Amino acid sequence: MTLPAGxxxxxxxxxxxxxxSSSAAILTATLDLVAEVGIAGLTMDSVAVRAGVGKATIYRxxxxxEALLLDAWMSCVNAxxxxxxxxxxxxxxxxxxxxxxxxxxxxxxxxxxxxxxAAKVNPDVTQAYHAFLAERRHPIRTVLTRAIARGELDRDTxxxxxxxxxxxxxxxxxxxxxxxxxxxxxxxVIDTVLAGLHATxxxxx
Amino acid sequence: MTLPAGxxxxxxxxxxxxxxSSSAAILTATLDLVAEVGIAGLTMDSVAVRAGVGKATIYRxxxxxEALLLDAWMSCVNAxxxxxxxxxxxxxxxxxxxxxxxxxxxxxxxxxxxxxxAAKVNPDVTQAYHAFLAERRHPIRTVLTRAIARGELDRDTxxxxxxxxxxxxxxxxxxxxxxxxxxxxxxxVIDTVLAGLHATxxxxx
DNA sequence: AGTTTACGATACTGAACGGTTTCGTATCGA
DNA sequence: TCGATACGAAACCGTTCAGTATCGTAAACT
Numbered sequence: 001m002t003l004p005a006g007x008x009x010x011x012x013x014x015x016x017x018x019x020x021s022s023s024a025a026i027l028t029a030t031l032d033l034v035a036e037v038g039i040a041g042l043t044m045d046s047v048a049v050r051a052g053v054g055k056a057t058i059y060r061x062x063x064x065x066e067a068l069l070l071d072a073w074m075s076c077v078n079a080x081x082x083x084x085x086x087x088x089x090x091x092x093x094x095x096x097x098x099x100x101x102x103x104x105x106x107x108x109x110x111x112x113x114x115x116x117x118a119a120k121v122n123p124d125v126t127q128a129y130h131a132f133l134a135e136r137r138h139p140i141r142t143v144l145t146r147a148i149a150r151g152e153l154d155r156d157t158x159x160x161x162x163x164x165x166x167x168x169x170x171x172x173x174x175x176x177x178x179x180x181x182x183x184x185x186x187x188x189v190i191d192t193v194l195a196g197l198h199a200t201x202x203x204x205x
Numbered sequence: 206m207t208l209p210a211g212x213x214x215x216x217x218x219x220x221x222x223x224x225x226s227s228s229a230a231i232l233t234a235t236l237d238l239v240a241e242v243g244i245a246g247l248t249m250d251s252v253a254v255r256a257g258v259g260k261a262t263i264y265r266x267x268x269x270x271e272a273l274l275l276d277a278w279m280s281c282v283n284a285x286x287x288x289x290x291x292x293x294x295x296x297x298x299x300x301x302x303x304x305x306x307x308x309x310x311x312x313x314x315x316x317x318x319x320x321x322x323a324a325k326v327n328p329d330v331t332q333a334y335h336a337f338l339a340e341r342r343h344p345i346r347t348v349l350t351r352a353i354a355r356g357e358l359d360r361d362t363x364x365x366x367x368x369x370x371x372x373x374x375x376x377x378x379x380x381x382x383x384x385x386x387x388x389x390x391x392x393x394v395i396d397t398v399l400a401g402l403h404a405t406x407x408x409x410x
Numbered sequence: 411a412g413t414t415t416a417c418g419a420t421a422c423t424g425a426a427c428g429g430t431t432t433c434g435t436a437t438c439g440a
Numbered sequence: 441t442c443g444a445t446a447c448g449a450a451a452c453c454g455t456t457c458a459g460t461a462t463c464g465t466a467a468a469c470t
Binding site: 016 | 443446447448449450
């Protein structure tokens, strides 16, 4: 036991080497199944079948179901690029109107709620979850900080709060209400929030 | 089997009557335990122990674990009163700054994510969940509709979108980031959103 | 008193599942 | 060729748990 989970492809110098593609297949199968049946419904047998591997192969690389789940989740992070166009408005537009934006990833849409729920209940998951969140929020934080430096936003702007004002309505529809999240909605959220920021703390132009 | 779940105190005219308080104790125990250990960790035995009843008593009133969960969730709804002060601003303030606001219910804070996650995966739960949501959103919808009627908001305002703009940042902190949700944050969210609405579609005063 | 139903407690059953082991085979270095 | 390791498949083990049944008791009706 106590394999170094997190680096499942490392060990073994003699003998048959591990099939590198199996790890990816296992992680993908795990995420797909979590999206379909939730964590409670996820079984190691189903992961093995879906990934086309034997259970032994899974346990050779991860010490437990929980370790596998944590790895699978962290593999979702794939931070998106941070735009730097010189204007807050177009930076934000670029971030949210990308077609490959996370919000258009329907698997993540189903996995994410499972993460949130598990994080509320399991301390190990809580930690991984917060790392995930911090990673995901990094780009918007950078964009806002730069906007402050440029004088586009008030110097004492609460970056976290503004990030929430922009992200939350989309996240909320995406996660809680299953509402529409299309370009029009996104644009109107951005319009309203930026207008509100300028109205309550006018730019010094 | 096939007891009429949802009305667990009805039957039996002869013989010893059912203990009315047991149903409430069972529902409360269910919600508490879901908050503590999640749905996956919830066992009927633990519900029975926590509620101080026998398992038979639970199954006499609900046909299955799932039926019990659905009933327990729907019992959270307890719609809050809808303020009608004559002004959008103070209506919204009253709704969100109440000390008994749902957002200050820490049990619900842990149960709700479990509902969201389950709703993504189980069609029966999906239905109950959307009924729950509609019930919860009713007050804000009414407040916004009245504000439109008074001319405080543009006549073609998207009520659902504005509701999201107000609710989502709080909900997002409450549900996703575990961030602070105090009166100051709430006020600043309301300030910014209302300012943004008036800036993009000025009131005809 | 006698009947009927509910009660908490406890034992039981049957299935699902996490995790391990075994087996025959494949693929590497030496 | 040989030892070491990996592979998929499948059997296996031990536990957990939903749901049922039983028991002795309590509370209602007639």
